[in-house]
Amino acid sequence: MTAADPALLARAHDLGIDTDYVDVHQQRHDADPDALAVVVEMLDDDVAGDGTPVFDPVVIVRADAHGATSGNEFTLLGSARARVTDIELELADGTRLTPTVLTDGHAIGVEGSLPLGCHTLRLDTADGPGTTTVVCPPHSMLTRGPWHGGSGLFVPAYALWDHDQPLPSFGLLDRLARALGTLHTEVLTTLPLYATFLDHPFDPSPYAPASRLHWNEVFLDDHALPVAPLEPQGRYLDWAGVGARRRRQLVEAVDSLDASTHEQLDRFVADRPDVAAFARFLTERAAASGSPTPDDPARDDPGRIRRSHELAQFLADRQLGELAAGTAAGTSAGLAIDLPIGCHVDGYERWAHPELFADGCTIGAPPDLFFTEGQNWGLPPQLPGAGRRSGHRLWRDLLSRAGEHAALLRIDHVMAVHRLWWVPEGFGAHQGVYVRYPSNELLAVIAATAAECGTVVVGEDLGTVPDEVGALLDEWEMLGMHEEQFHMTPSMMPASGLADIPARSVTGIRTHDMQPFAAFVAEQDVRGGLAEYRARLGRELGRDIGESYPEVLDAVLEWLARSPSALVTVDLDDLTGETEHHNVPGQVLASNWGRRLARPLSELLDDPDIRRRLTLLGTRPRA
Known part of the structure; x- marks a missing residue:
């Protein structure tokens, strides 16, 4: 690789593009000159859009x-x-x-x-x-709520089912939230609930949503829609089949709306112009791609299709509102969801606001211990200058929409407020470059909007985070994350004792992208990798910790319950001993983002071991 021209390096510096980066081994890497030149040209165009501003935006x-x-x-x-x-x-x-x-x-x-x-x-x-x-903004992020010092349960919404409701739904989330309210569990944590593409293209990943402003119609309560035949669901949710069925139900439902519901729907859409725009976006996409299918009676009536998309958002808002109302009344756990770092490259946000996004570029991450060639997530990056000129309108809208129903919002890859790894088209993920963003402005916008909504924001700050990002999050007192499983093997443990658990954090055993705890314990048992951790944990708890999974799980939960963390959460899979991943990062597998619970929800809620462990966390000492 030839060295970059000094003039190019100087211009990159002026535009906020890093010309090198330091990897996890503390090795410095210079930016690829060709990739750097492409990104410099993109940001030159972005800056040109500023013109000569009358005042700072x-x-x-x-x-x-x-x-x-x-x-x-x-x-x-x-x-x-x-x-x-x-x-x-x-x-x-x-x-x-x-x-x-x-x-x-x-x-x-x-x-x-x-x-x-x-x-x-x-x-x-x-x-x-x-x-x-x-x-x-407030002086610091809102970090306290009725749940502060309490506990939460994580479960993906798509995994839920019960004897009377074989499909996942907002109603089942509400049922679970109300049940948790009786088990001293204050927060129900789940994955993003946003709309995804389930036809052309097909991508059910909640982290590549069709829109981060609109809800996933698959999760609408089935009983609120016309009856339709349903194929039995197996181990994995049939996203494509369920999505096509839901589309037919919604189109049919449009014909049966009474005058009062039409009037309510009209008011809802009038108050939310983005809903009408999203419905138009999806309708135009369906027409362009040849969807709906020939057996769909609405194929020649785009008006009905558009109205069905508006109806989907109306019903989703009402059903999520019922969950939020239970939280406000103190009878249900509060909802915590994730905000993905971006929207699908073919998604609504880029269609509605093309001026905000860079063409010919996607975001990802540089090479690390797990992804030696880097990562390309396929999501378009937002232009820093265009974002500022808009007053960071998209960030404000995203926070406001989530805050209508969520008590907590976790921002995925929060380092993105500081910098993002841009990968130009035609280059490998390892050839990307870091582009910087106005981090203090973005955190101010996040803090101000979250304060308006009364929503607590959590920053996903796991992995290697630059010192300046950590300092900025400290300045704003944003809640971070701690996952104990990262600190259990000899290479990851501190010199003595156990890893410190920050008070300003949401703490758990692991994230949804990590190996299930039961599988991790079994694998480490074979290697003998948990012996030292169990010994140290035993010294902290004042007893010997056995090798069996239930003994290790109980001890870890007890340790986390004693921590000063603002919130301690546990994955329902870890309470049941599940060994299959929710998602294997970097691999396109049919099993990703679709595995259903092994047992119906009502049976799991009656399981004495699950109830005992939730109570253990739910009765932790409050700070």
């Missing part, structure tokens, strides 16, 4: 430790030299104010303190009009 007015924004003045930065001639501030709740323009024409005064949230400042100057997003 984003300004942060951060609250103090007592919750008040710092005074009632803020300064606009930008190129304008003329005084502001007209100005209006629209608050997040729609209230409109007329701020005072102070002496220099750049300082803005507002009567009283600004409320938390993201507000829009519109102004006119002799240099032209301008818009600035005024972000008013």
Whole structure:
């Protein structure tokens, strides 16, 4: 590989592109010059979109430790030299104010303190009009809720089924949340619940959603829709078959809506223009791809198809709202979901906001211990400049939509607020380059929007995280993660004792991408890899820990329950001794993202060992 031209390196630096990176072995790697040149050209075009801004597109007015924004003045930065001639501030709740323009024409005064949230400042100057997003975040992230110091249960929504409901549904999530409320378990954690492509293309991965603003219609309660034949489901959910069946049900349901429901649906869509846009997007895609299938009576009526997509989002919002209402009433566990780092390359977000995304590039990760050639996740990256010019509107919309129903939201790969690994088309994943983002602005937007929703945000910060990212998350006091299974083998354990568990974390045994705990214990038993961990754990608990899986599981849960962590969660699979993965990262397997529970939900909830272990976590000492 030839060395990069110094002028190219200088331009990359100016654009916020890292010209090298340090790997997990602390070895430095220079960026591939050809890949670097491609990304520089992309970001040159992105910067050109800025033109000559009248004022900076984003300004942060951060609250103090007592919750008040710092005074009632803020300064606009930008190129304008003329005084502001007209100005209006629209608050997040729609209230409109007329701020005072102070002496220099750049300082803005507002009567009283600004409320938390993201507000829009519109102004006119002799240099032209301008818009600035005024972000008013709390002093730190919201980290406490009724669940603080408590426990949670993780289960993928697609895995749920019961004797009376053979398909996964929001209703089964609600049933489980209500049952957990009686078991001292405050949080029900699941994977992303967003819409996915289940026809052309077919990709049921919850981390490559068709949209991160709209819910997956497969999870609608079956009893709320017309009766339809259902093929028996085996070990794995038949995503394609269930998705096609659900489409037919929804189209048929449109014809049976009464006047009152039509009126409610009209109001819902009017209040959410994105729902109408999403329905149009899916309808146009179906027509372009030859879908629906010839046996679908709606194939010649795009109006019915579009209405069926609107109906799906309306029903999903109502059904998820029932779960959230139970949480608010204190009768159900709160819902925790994941926000994927991106949307499918053919998804709604890129269709609706093409100006926000880079063409000819996807995101991933550089080579590491597990993926020696790097990773390409196939998701389009958002352009840093375009995101700023929009006032980070997409981030705000994503947080707001999730916050309507989620008590906690885990941001996948939170390092993305700082930098993302861009892989240009035609290059290998190992040839990508890091592109930086305005991290402090993004965290301010996340904090402000989450505060408006009352949602606690958790940053997935596992693996190697640069020091500057850790420092930034510390500054904002964002909850991170701790997974004990990472720290159980000799090579990963500290010199003595057990790994520290941070108080500002959500803690568990493992994530959904890791080996099931029962399989991990069995594998380590063969290698003798858990002997030292069991010995150290036994010293902490004051007793010997046996080799059997139930003994190891109970001891680990007891240890986690004693931790200062804000929340301790456990995977239902680990309570049942399941040995098959939810997902094997980096491999396209038919078993990924579809394995159903081995037993119906009601039987699992009656299992005395599961109830005992949930109670152990649920009665942990509160800080």
